Every structure is written in structure tokens, then in C-alpha cells.
Amino acid sequence: MNASRQSEWLGHPRGLFLLCGTELWERFSFYAMRAILVLYLTDKTINGGLGWTTQDALNLYGIYTGLVYLTPVLGGWIADNFLGQRRSIIVGGALMAIGQFTLALPNSFIDPFELQAFYVGLAFLIIGNGLFKPNISTMVGHLYNEGDNRRDGAFTIFYMGINLGSLLAGIIAGTASMHYGWKAGFLCAGVGMLMSLVIQLVFANRVLGSIGIEPAAKAHMNKTGTNGKQPLTKVERDRLKVIVVMSLFVIIFWAGFEQAGGLMNIYSQEYTNRMLGSFEVPAAWFQSLNPMFIIILAPLLAVFWRRLGANEPSSPIKFAMAMGFLSLGFVCMVGAAMQQGGDMAVKASMWWLVGAYFFHTLGELCLSPIGLSLITKLAPLRLMSVMMGTWFCANAVANYVAGFIGSHVGDAGPLAIFGGIAVTSAIAGLLLILCSTKLVDWMHGAEGNKQDSDESLTEKPVVAA
Template sequence: MNANTQATWLGHPRGLFLLCGTELWERFSFYAMRAILVLYLTDKTINGGLGWTTQDALNLYGIYTGLVYLTPVLGGWLADNFLGQRRSIIIGGALMAIGQFTLALPNSIIDPYELHAFYVGLAFLIVGNGLFKPNISTMVGHLYNEGDNRRDGAFTIFYMGINLGSLLAGIIAGTASTEFGWKAGFLCAGIGMLMSLLIQMIFANKYLGSIGIEPAAKKQLRESGAQQKQPLTKVERDRLKVIVVMSMFVIIFWAGFEQAGGLMNIYSQEYTNRMIGAFEVPAAWFQSLNPFFIILLAPMLAVFWRRLGANEPSSPIKFAMAMGFLAMGFVCMVGAAMQQGGDMSVKASMWWLVGAYFFHTLGELCLSPIGLSLITKLAPLRLMSVMMGTWFCANAVANYVAGLIGSHVGDAGPLAIFGGIAATAGVAGILLVLCSSKLVDWMHGAEGTKASAEEQKEPTPATA
């Protein structure tokens, strides 16, 4: 099944919206857990938390989120060579549901093994995510033939689905945790994961047909008639170079951006004036600002890119813009730290955080959906899930670095950390602009530029 044989809705294959729904509830599950993880770890045991120090909690957060983005490399390889993408999604989703419900087990059941159950739950989430995450994104690309100009728009729609789940997660899990305790928040995450599984299991055959069933490496061998895997062509090697180089800059971006779940989460809880009249805004609600802004801004940005037409910037330039927006967001956090004036008993205005999330969201929209689309344009079919996993591997490194950076807030102070991230992002954006021409050359026409006659003689990787 491909884009030419499927019924469409809003100009896209209906399978896209099935994948959106599957990913929406999986991301609800992930972000519901992420919104309360650090708060649960650092809360007093008398309140149902584990009573960890801020540094220990942020170190674990960095390790966990790093592993969550590292395991997709293995999950992509298993899907490409043995399981197929559809089977990988089902197995991964089931493992993540088990993990969330393990975290939700009441203390009265698991005492005195609460900490052991906590680590077991995290392990199930890490392994399950490795099978789920690279394959759901890759299947979006398989809905479209090579050269189909709807692909970037499809990933924008897909990304909006992700962030609708994230928006609901912060509000629902934050409210449930405040009213009924931390375990209620983890229970909400588990229910969300079950919803994702049910949607995929009930509707996949109808709306996806054969997409994702056969392992990609076996499918390419069968269709090419070759007896064994063929070596990469020059065009394929150059395109893979682009993925590797862009991944380096992705690490810088996400290392700053992922402070949202760690350092900025704690900053909103402890150092921000969250009062609106007599109502105190729950700290977890700030986690919903990012998806709210994405849902608001994504359609406008998509229209903006389309109206630019031939003047639309290349992916490297969009990535450079993302770095600039990230820097502007942390300039807002510098403003919050300066308002405190070094006195941690003084609480900063919450509008600094709102401004930071706004600029970070603009940066994310210039980087994340563009990156997902780019992988499906550049990666050979037989390596597509692996390369999607490698792309997420950059997030693994970034999340670990983010945890390390955030854990030193007690030593360096928030002003130094926020200012350092802003400066680093600004320099990275300038470097991307300087090397953008070479990166576009290595894409060999993947973004609409005309390839040379010699390049066209070589077979280029199929993407659907």
C-alpha cells in the first residue's frame, strides 16, 4: 500500500491519522510520567515521594531520558531485520504499559520494595520505548512515495498529534497527582498507553494495509532480486553524512531544551511566583505550555513555509533558526534569574517561563518535525528505522548532558547555567549557517535541488 492506493482525508492518507492517534496516546503516557517524575523523586516521603536530593533526582532523570532515546537504535535494527515495524510497535507498547502500571502500584502493595518496583518500571519503559519510538515515525514516511511534497506537511500533522498528547498529559497527570497523589499520575500514564495499543491493534490492518509488516531489509532484498545486501552508493553515503552532522547540532539543541523536564521544572516549583489571585498554578502545568504553543504555532509556521515557495530555507538553515530561538528562550530565563538578584528566597515572575517556553517551541518547530522528515528523505529503505533510531540516539546524549548540566545548579547557580546554554546555542546556530551549503550539496537533491547527471546515474535510496 502507498499514497496512491489509500483513501485520503484532508489531502493525506488516512493511515497518517491512525499513526497520529497511536502516537498521541503514547506521548500522553510518556509526558504524563515525565511531568511528575522529578517532583515525585524530590518530594518528602511523608507526601508519598522518595525524598531524594535535587542533584540525585536530576542525575536519574538524565540517565532515564538518555536511555529512552538510546534504545531506539537497537529497536530500529530489530524492526528492519526481524520484527517489522508494526510488530515492534505492539511489543514496545505492551512493555511500556507494564512499566507505567508498575510505577502506579500503591505503596501498601510493594512496601518495602517500592524502590525496586520503581526501577523495574523504568526498565520496562526504556526497553518498550526502544521498540516503539523509531518505528512509528518511520511508518509515516512509508505512507508517501519518494518525492511526494506532502511529506513535510504530514510530519507537521504528526507532530501536532504528539503535542496534543503532551498538552493533555501535563494537565491531567499534574491535576491527578495534586489531588490524589503521585501514583494517580502514573496510573493516568498507564491508561494512556493502553489507549495507544488499542487504537493500533484495532485499526492498523484497515488503514495501513501491509505497511510495516515485512522487515524493511527483507523487503528491499525481495524487491531488488538481490541475494545479499548491496553496498551503499556515493549518494547514500553523502546523505548519511548529513544525518550524522545534523545529529551533532541536535545534541546541543535538546541538551538545552530538555531542561524543561528537569531544571526548569524544579525552577517553576521552587523559585517561581505561580499565584494568579488566590489560585496557585500547579508546577506540572508549565509542562503543557510547550505542546499548547506547538498546536497554536505549527499551522501558522506550515503556512509560512509554504508561502515562501522557492525561498523556503533549507533544513540546515531551519536548524540554525532553531538554535537562535533556543538562545532567546534562555535569555528569558536569564531575566528570571536576574530578577531574583542572587536571593533564592525571591520568586521570579512566571511570565519569564512563559516567554522561555514560547521561544523554545518556535525552535522545536524549526528542528524536530523537519528532522523526522529529513530522515525519511535521506536514509536508505533498508536502514531507515536504524537511522531513525540513530537520530533519537542524539537525543539520548542530549538528555544525559541535560541532566548533568541541571544537576550543577547548586554549584554554578541558575544565572550561569541559563546564560551558558544561551551562548552555546547562539554559536551553534552561526556554525550551522556557515556549513549549510555543503550539507545541501551532500543531500543530492533530496530537498528539491537538482542533482548532477553523474549523481543521477547512481541508484538513490527509496523511501516508500
């Protein structure tokens, strides 16, 4: 079964909804663990935390999330050349399940090796994610033939599935951790990963057919009669330039956005008034604001883009809008810090955080699903998973930078950090607007001009630099 033979549901191939369900539970697993990781590391109570300092916890958080987004480059290469996307997803998912259940092992079972078991669990998660993450996204693109204008909409649906998993993760893992300890939260993450594996193993052959089984390099060789090391055409090289340039701005965006799991997580726990009447909102619940807003706003934004028609902004302009929304979100956090007035004993209103997550979500919707779709439009088939992994590599750098920035909150103070991110992201947005015309030229019609797009099929190859 190939893309053109896929049976449809709601105007899209049924395979999209299978991949959406697979990714939903994998993201539930990832975000359940992310919602409590820093809180677990810094907890000094009988709940079973490790009692680390905030700086040490945020440094580890930055290293872990950085590696999570770095290993997809290797995972994409393995899938393109050896395993294929489907097998890579299964192997990666199994490794991540092992990692989550390792983190969930009771302290009484692993004493005195609790810290060593913690690092082993993280290692399994990092390696497994490298195989899983780039290939599930790439397979969404393979469901559609070249030029199919449903692709952007498909990634919006896919992205909503991701965030439904994230929404459930913060609520379920946060509640379980509050009542039964941190290990219960990690156990929830492990169960979610098993659900993802079961869905893929039971339904993939029936719904996806042959999609994702054959390694991309081998598929390219069979289709063209050439080897996978065929030189890139000029159009392909220009399109890869766009990916590289856009990746640089992605680093800036995610370095600010990923404060959600680190500095903003700590801020909600220690410096935010979380009382609603007599009920104290668990800090981990704030991690569910972003996916909740995405589920609400994504269909509205999709309709908005469609109604703009020919006036719909290009991907670089959408990225610039994302930078602007990120800046507005941190303006809200500046408001929270100013309400404290430099007195850490004063609690800021939780509504500043709600506003920040709202604007950050708008920014994410202008950047993340658009970027995933753009990779499947611009990357050559034989390099598809590798380039998807490279795209996530920008997130790796961003997450390390995010952890580094957040870890210095004790030195610079929240006001300086929040304000600095707001200014930096605003400047980045302006730079993107200035270079957007050149970036669109380098796309050679990938976003609408079919004639230019067809040039890539006839362009004579040139040796890649």
C-alpha cells in the same frame, strides 16, 4: 495496500491520522510520566515521594531520558531485520504499559520493595520505547512515495498529534497528582498507553494494509533482488554524512531544551511565583505550555514556509533558526534569575517561564519535525528504522548532558547555567549557517531537485567505509 493505494482524508492518507492517534496517546503516556518524575523523586511529603536530593533526581532523570533515546537504535535494527515496524510497535507499547502500571502500584502493595519496583518500571519503559519510538515515525514516511511533496506537511500534522498528547498529559497528570498523589499520575500514564495500543490493534490492518508488516531489509531484497548488505552508493553515503553532522547540532539543541523536564521543572516548583490571584498554578502545568504553543504555532509556521515558496530556507538553515530561538528562550530564563538577584528566597515571575517556553517551541518547530522528515528523505530504505533510531540516539546523548548540566545548578547557580546555554546555542546556530551550503550539496537534491535525487538510483555502489 501500499502508499500509492492509500485512501485519503484532508489531502493525506488515512493511515497518517491512525498513526497520529497512536502516537498521541503514547506521547500522553510518556509526558504524563515525565511531568511528575522529578517532582515525585524529590518530594518529601505524605504524597508518597522518594525524598531524593535535587542533584540525585536530575542525574537519574538524565540517565533515564538518555536511555529512552538510545534504545531506538536497537529497536530500529530489530524492526528492520526481524519484526517489522507494526509488530515492534505493538510489543513496545505493551512493555511500556506494563512499566507505567508498575510505577503506579500503591506503596502499601510493594513495601518494602518500592525502590526496586520503581527501577523495574523504568526498565520496561526504556525497552518498550526502544521498539516503539523509531518505528512509528518511520511508518509515516512509508505512507508517501519518493518525491511526494506532502511529506513535510505530514510530519507537521504528526507532530501536532504528539503535542496534543503532551498538552493533555501535563494538565491531567499534574492535576491527578496534586489531588490524589503521585501514583495517580503514573496511573493516568498507563491508561494513555493502553489507549495507544487499542487504537493500533483495532484499526491498523484496515487502514494501513501491509505497510509496516514486512521488515525493511526483506522488503529491500524482494524489491531489488539483492541482499540487505548491498554496499552504499556515493549519494547514500553523502546523505548519511548529513544525518551525522546534523545529529551533532541536535545534541546541543536538546541538551538545552530538555531542561524543561529537569532544571526548569524544579525552577517552576521552587523559585517561581505561580499565584494567579488566589489560585496557585501547579508546577506540572508549565509542562503543557510547550505542546499548547506547538498546536497554536505549527499550522502558522507551515503556512509561512509554504508562502515563502522557492525562498523557503533549507533544513540546515531552519536548524540554525532553532538554535537562535533556543538562545532567546534562555535569555528569558536569565531574566528570571536576574530578577531574583541571587536571593533564592525571592520568587521570579512566571512570565519569564512562559516566554522561555514560547521561544523554545519556535525552535522545536524549526528542528524536530523537519529532522524526522529529513531522515525519511535521506536514509536508504533498508536502513530507515536504524537511522531513525540513530537520530534519536543524538537525543539520548543530549538528555544525559541535560541532566548533568541541570544537576550542577547548586554549584554554578541558575544564572550561570541559563546564560551558558544561551551563548552555546547562539554559537552553534552561527556554525550551522557557515556549513549549510556543503550540507545541502551532500543531500543531492533530496529537498527539491528531482534530477539530483534520481542520481541515487543510477549511482554505482561503492564499499562503505
